[in-house]
Amino acid sequence: MRRLRLGLVAMLALLILIGGRLVLVQGLDVGGMAEAAVTKRLQKTVLPAARGQIVDSQGAVLASSVVRYNITVDQRIASAKDFTDLDRSVDAGDGSKKVVKIPRTQALQELSNALGKSVADVTTSITGDKPFNYVARNVTPDTEATVMGIGFPGILSEGVTQRVYPNGAVGGSFVGFLGSDGTALSGLEQTQDDVLKGQDGSREYEIGADGLRIPVATDKLTPAQDGKTVRLTINSDLQYFTQQAIQTQADRYKAEWGVAIVMDAKTGNILAMADSNSVDPNDPGKSAAKDRGVRAVTAAYEPGSVEKTITMASLIQEGKANPLSEYTIPPTYTIDGQTFADAFTHGTEHRTLAGILGYSMNTGTVMAGKELSPQQRYDWFTKFGIGQPVDIGLPGEALGILHTPQEWDTRQQYTVLFGQGVTQSTLQTARAYGVIANGGVMEQPRLIDAYVGPNGQTEKFQTAAPQQVVSQNTAQQVRDMLESNVTAGEVKPAAIDGYRVGAKTGTSEAPREDGVPGFDGVTSSLIGMAPMEDPRYVVAVVIQRPQGDIFGIGNADVFRSVMSQTLHKYGVQPSTGTPVKLPQYAQ
Secondary structure, three states, X not given: XXXXXXXXXXXXXXXXXXXXXXXXHHHHOOOOHHHHHHHHHEEEEEEOOOOOOEEOOOOOEEEEEEEEEEEEEOHHHHOOOXXXXXXXXXXXXXXXXXEEEEEXXXXXXXXXXXXXXXHHHHHHHHOXXXXXXXXXXXXXXXXXXXXXHHOOOOEEEEEEEEEEOOOOOOOHHHHOOEOOOOOEOOHHHHHOHHHXXXXXXXXXXXXXXXXXXXXXXXXXXXXXXXXXXXEEOOOHHHHHHHHHHHHHHHHHOOOOEEEEEEEEOOXXXXXXXXXXXXXXXXXXXXXXXXXXXXXXXXXXEOOHHHHHHHHHHHHHHOOOOOOOOEEEEOOOEEEOOEEEOOOOOOOOEEEEHHHHHHOOOHHHHHHHHOOOOHHHHHHHHHHOOOOOOOOOXXXXXXXXXXXXXXXXXXXXXXXXXXXXOOEEEHHHHHHHHHHHXXXXXXXXXEOXXXXXXXXXXXEEOOOOOOEEOOXXXXXXXXXXXXXXHHHOOOOHHHOEOOEOOEEEEEEEEEEOOOOOOOEEEEEEEEEEEEOOOOOOEEEXXXXXXXXXXXXXOOOHHHHHHHHHHHHHHOOOOOOOOOOOOOOOEXX
């Protein structure tokens, strides 16, 4: 009897021990075993966010993404011999769910129908012992949802995104492109990547040991947050026209490259920014690496005589001269032991300041410009944005080089007055001319207009506040000089029938790129504005290392065609006022 009691006590103790263990494991789960089991059963599928579009000012699509899915399979699960049917949760009709058995043959037929493939093809792709195999590639989101809703064991999906550029090379340089793995590599695609890419979502569900989805278990959906649309200031029609014009010019002179910019001086909006040999983002590998950037932003060079306009504005603003100030200019001009000459041979001439600019005289520019102290020269160039960032949202911006007066040697302190010994980008030059066109006020150039969310909410792109650089009166006097360049000076080929135009040309030497000191070509430019009674549009044209006689190379034809197209595009009425024609010679 005593032995029986001892046995019962031992059994009771064992039951208590086992029961306690069950409470710990199933109730308290001190070791997290239940949670670990759930985690092991969870399957997570990434739902890729749609990359935002890049559109022009009118909504024309320059870059967009198509969300697609690859349907994959673990063949070891999908072709398992013990898989004869699957459980599927369906509506019971009373608001509740019930689980029904679906034969393998029916599920296979449903999978084939969803993918638009034969049962034989699908069977081949899911049969075998591979842990990973493709069943179908690049299917639509609707197809992916249907396939995953079938619940076929071992079938998974992976999201992929295809980036397409409907306009090809039009604007390709600043739009940029993605790598084969979706990495943003250039242009706005790169700098605006965080805005465009959005945030991926996910779908989580539980699968059993047989690879089948557990119908009544976890089914968690986290929707993707699509990227924002980047709306630009560009007009794609004008961009196309400008791009064709600069490409024709670069080809005509066998130039290394050419760029052209159209800017609205009153807003800073860039309406077109064209590169020759522009990259097609759909196939960037066809373009040389050097042609995949935006040279209007990345290429800094000596601007040459277009810089004289800044010198003239500085002189007028400082009260050192006016357009009719008179100068007696010898064939060459020597100061501080430095001798300066002009591109054309002449005797002693009596010129106005307007005539010095109108015929682009280095001698006269130095003679007038010496009235500015070196510090004043530096300060005014800085105020006009030379050596200062533009930051329109593109990578690789060149700040150019504007040395301080302390760094200038005896000659450079004068050569900067006519655009030598200083480097800048085409966009920096366009910004400076925008000051003259806009009544002395600098509007920072803008390429990005706004960000537009998937819900339509718009966030305007912020730029630096406008700055009054010179007075309205100074700007008007310089505009009169620029217009006189066309009506009475050497820039007559830039004239446009029916419109008053102001412009300035520039030519500078291009330094060798092989490391050897010296020059091996020229940079030829023309920049102007219209209509002069109330200037709004600035057009800059530059070609690098054109071939041929330097005196026969000009960009007036490109300027005329692009400016004319711009004026007509935006409905600018022909000028009605009398063109300004300041005297070029002293009376």
